[in-house]
Amino acid sequence: MYTAEHTVPRRPITLLQAVGEAMFQAMEADETVVVYGEDVVGGAGLGDPYEGAMGGTFGATRGLFRRFGPTRVRDTPISEAGLVGIAVGAAAAGIRPVVDMMWSSFTPLAFDQIHNQAAKLRYMFGGQASVPLVLRMAIGAGLGAAGQHSDTLYSIYTHLPGIKVVVPTTPYDAKGLLLESIADDDPVLFFEHMRLYNTRQEVPEDRYTVPLGSASVTRPGTDLTIVGISYMAKSALEVAGALAVDGIEAEVIDPRSLSPLDSETILESVRKTGRLVIVDESPPRCSIAADIAAMVSEQAFDALAVPVRRVTSPHSPVPLSPPLENAYIPDAARVEAAARAVLNR
Amino acid sequence: MSDRMTIADRTLLEMFETMTKIRLFEERVTLEYQRGDMPGFVHTYIGAEATATGICAHLSDDDLIASTHRGHGHSLAKGCSIAGMFAELYGRETGLCKGRGGSMHIADFEIGMLGANAIVGGSIGLATGGAFAQQVKGTSNVAVSFFGDGGSGQGILYESMNLASIWKLPVIYVCENNGWAESTPVSYAQSVEDLSRRADGFGIPGYVVDGADVFAVYEVAAETIERARRGDGPSFIEAKIPRISAHYVGDTQKYRNEDDLEAARGRDPLKRFRSELEAAGILTEAAVQGIRAAVVEELDRGVAAAKADPWPTADGVTDYVYSGAYGA
Numbered sequence: 172m173y174t175a176e177h178t179v180p181r182r183p184i185t186l187l188q189a190v191g192e193a194m195f196q197a198m199e200a201d202e203t204v205v206v207y208g209e210d211v212v213g214g215a216g217l218g219d220p221y222e223g224a225m226g227g228t229f230g231a232t233r234g235l236f237r238r239f240g241p242t243r244v245r246d247t248p249i250s251e252a253g254l255v256g257i258a259v260g261a262a263a264a265g266i267r268p269v270v271d272m273m274w275s276s277f278t279p280l281a282f283d284q285i286h287n288q289a290a291k292l293r294y295m296f297g298g299q300a301s302v303p304l305v306l307r308m309a310i311g312a313g314l315g316a317a318g319q320h321s322d323t324l325y326s327i328y329t330h331l332p333g334i335k336v337v338v339p340t341t342p343y344d345a346k347g348l349l350l351e352s353i354a355d356d357d358p359v360l361f362f363e364h365m366r367l368y369n370t371r372q373e374v375p376e377d378r379y380t381v382p383l384g385s386a387s388v389t390r391p392g393t394d395l396t397i398v399g400i401s402y403m404a405k406s407a408l409e410v411a412g413a414l415a416v417d418g419i420e421a422e423v424i425d426p427r428s429l430s431p432l433d434s435e436t437i438l439e440s441v442r443k444t445g446r447l448v449i450v451d452e453s454p455p456r457c458s459i460a461a462d463i464a465a466m467v468s469e470q471a472f473d474a475l476a477v478p479v480r481r482v483t484s485p486h487s488p489v490p491l492s493p494p495l496e497n498a499y500i501p502d503a504a505r506v507e508a509a510a511r512a513v514l515n516r
Numbered sequence: 517m518s519d520r521m522t523i524a525d526r527t528l529l530e531m532f533e534t535m536t537k538i539r540l541f542e543e544r545v546t547l548e549y550q551r552g553d554m555p556g557f558v559h560t561y562i563g564a565e566a567t568a569t570g571i572c573a574h575l576s577d578d579d580l581i582a583s584t585h586r587g588h589g590h591s592l593a594k595g596c597s598i599a600g601m602f603a604e605l606y607g608r609e610t611g612l613c614k615g616r617g618g619s620m621h622i623a624d625f626e627i628g629m630l631g632a633n634a635i636v637g638g639s640i641g642l643a644t645g646g647a648f649a650q651q652v653k654g655t656s657n658v659a660v661s662f663f664g665d666g667g668s669g670q671g672i673l674y675e676s677m678n679l680a681s682i683w684k685l686p687v688i689y690v691c692e693n694n695g696w697a698e699s700t701p702v703s704y705a706q707s708v709e710d711l712s713r714r715a716d717g718f719g720i721p722g723y724v725v726d727g728a729d730v731f732a733v734y735e736v737a738a739e740t741i742e743r744a745r746r747g748d749g750p751s752f753i754e755a756k757i758p759r760i761s762a763h764y765v766g767d768t769q770k771y772r773n774e775d776d777l778e779a780a781r782g783r784d785p786l787k788r789f790r791s792e793l794e795a796a797g798i799l800t801e802a803a804v805q806g807i808r809a810a811v812v813e814e815l816d817r818g819v820a821a822a823k824a825d826p827w828p829t830a831d832g833v834t835d836y837v838y839s840g841a842y843g844a
Contacts, residue, residue: 255641257644263630265653284641295623296612297617
């Protein structure tokens with residue numbers, strides 16, 4: 172569990188504000204950090220009072236343009252491959268781009284630039300290049316954004332050697348992890364669940380980091396382990412609360428980053444509890460849930476009392492209609508049922 | 517030569533040396549590759565020497581280039597060492613990329629060579645980004661993206677040109693049109709004769725140049741690079757080049773008729789430049805032989821050293837995937 176000493180005041184802010192604060196503080200500390208993407212400014216080139224009024228589709232980049240100006244904060248045309256291509260070249264040439272991709276569902280437009288360029292340059296060139304870029308994006312179903320605006324996709328990028336993948340759940344973690352990601356010299360994809368944007372938590376005012384590859388045990392327990400990804404880490408905590416009423420003590424783990432993955436914290440927990448449920452708002456094939464399940468089966472088989480259990484979305488795109496979208500999202504009832512199934516209770 | 521830009525004799529001789537170096541390097545690579553002990557694929561730059569040379573003559577180590585799968589010519593023109601290149605082609609630990617990249621991913625970041633790229637059009641986003649970094653940092657350095665007529669089919673070119681034009685990025689797009697995208701002729705793959713017209717759609721000045729005429733290339737490069745350094749934005753140079761080599765070493769070119777090959781050989785940029793310099797009294801037969809001998813000696817040393825150098829060890833297979841430590 173990560174702990175940090177903060178002697179500065181904390182105040183309650185949302186995850187969205189925490190992300191914005193991270194970018195603000197990163198840009199203040201390092202003049203090579205730049206931010207660009209569609210609508211990150213709003214009213215590009217139109218001058219006062221229009222230019223800078225929007226500050227991002229969700230408002231994450233509000234205030235950056237007014238403070239740092241048009242060289243370092245830029246709106247862009249809709250050219251995802253171009254935006255990422257430029258980010259790779261710019262990062263390799265010595266600046267730190269933080270690109271707002273808006274939705275993870277748009278990243279496939281840039282997949283070649285991510286996979287064949289960003290991920291591979293350092294390796295293919297024998298360590299000559301660094302690609303210190305960050306791609307930020309919203310993920311998740313639950314707001315009726317439907318098929319092409321609701322993907323999670325972090326599993327696809329976890330598969331790629333050379334890429335790092337970060338999935339914060341709390342405002343505190345989001346700020347620290349984004350500051351760390353911006354300082355990281357490798358390409359980082361940073362996934363912000365839409366339904367977490369308005370969650371609120373006490374967050375310190377200072378510039379601090381949370382390390383990559385460090386999972387958070389958000390609730391200690393002895394009876395089973397629940398690993399939840401992104402919003403599902405929050406759901407898992409709620410389910411653990413319900414299970415506790417029945418005397419079932421679940422240990423909840425939030426991995427916080429998927430690449431690198433803190434497998435040791437997960438394994439340690441499974442060696443203690445012997446039962447694992449993984450909750451992932453993604454279709455099931457070739458996902459992080461499958462990856463963690465295989466890893467645990469391989470490295471902690473003797474500790475397992477029952478097979479690893481995954482609670483995932485179905486093998487389908489995200490539908491619009493509320494009853495269908497609700498069927499897509501792993502809900503509390505399914506998670507609880509899985510927890511009881513591994514315990515036979 | 518009288519109505520052309522005045523180029524100092526010294527510069528002309530340096531360019532002749534560079535073009536000779538590229539030609540002899542590529543002929544040697546062809547020979548060695550066919551011996552069977554060079555791993556992977558190689559694509560040689562024979563016929564295109566004047567374009568890389570005429571452009572890179574204006575660039576310092578602080579300027580950036582990004583190249584194609586056919587990158588040896590750009591690499592040498594930018595200043596990559598023959599020894600480092602051979603060691604890389606042979607996959608040795610002493611290679612420019614420590615054997616991790618090979619011919620299609622050869623790079624030297626210390627001299628601004630952001631890599632050969634095996635994804636067609638891969639240089640385009642990279643160089644545009646390199647130019648973006650110069651603008652953010654406030655330098656007067658430029659970035660050059662080399663790609664072919666085949667690369668002009670890629671969407672990234674148009675996305676990048678749009679971004680470069682709205683932001684006036686210091687980038688020069690160089691389309692080396694050799695008439696062939698592997699086996700596909702431009703007569704089929706493009707609906708217009710001059711690919712430089714692509715730039716019109718973005719308000720970017722476009723130029724067509726005889727890519728086998730190093731004087732012409734040098735001159736248009738001067739103008740476009742100066743524009744970029746001044747902050748006036750991007751340019752597009754279409755260099756029409758004879759594809760004297762095949763697509764890759766080993767390609768039998770069954771798709772190409774003999775007349776087309778003959779026509780390409782007839783436009784040999786090195787032969788042409790040599791004649792022009794000899795006619796102007798800047799070059800003698802003896803000087804040419806001296807230049808060639810020096811290059812051959814360097815090639816011999818490079819090949820011998822590469823073949824004797826150590827392979828990377830198997831436990832190094834995951835080196836350089838990430839910077840620093842990965843994971844807790």
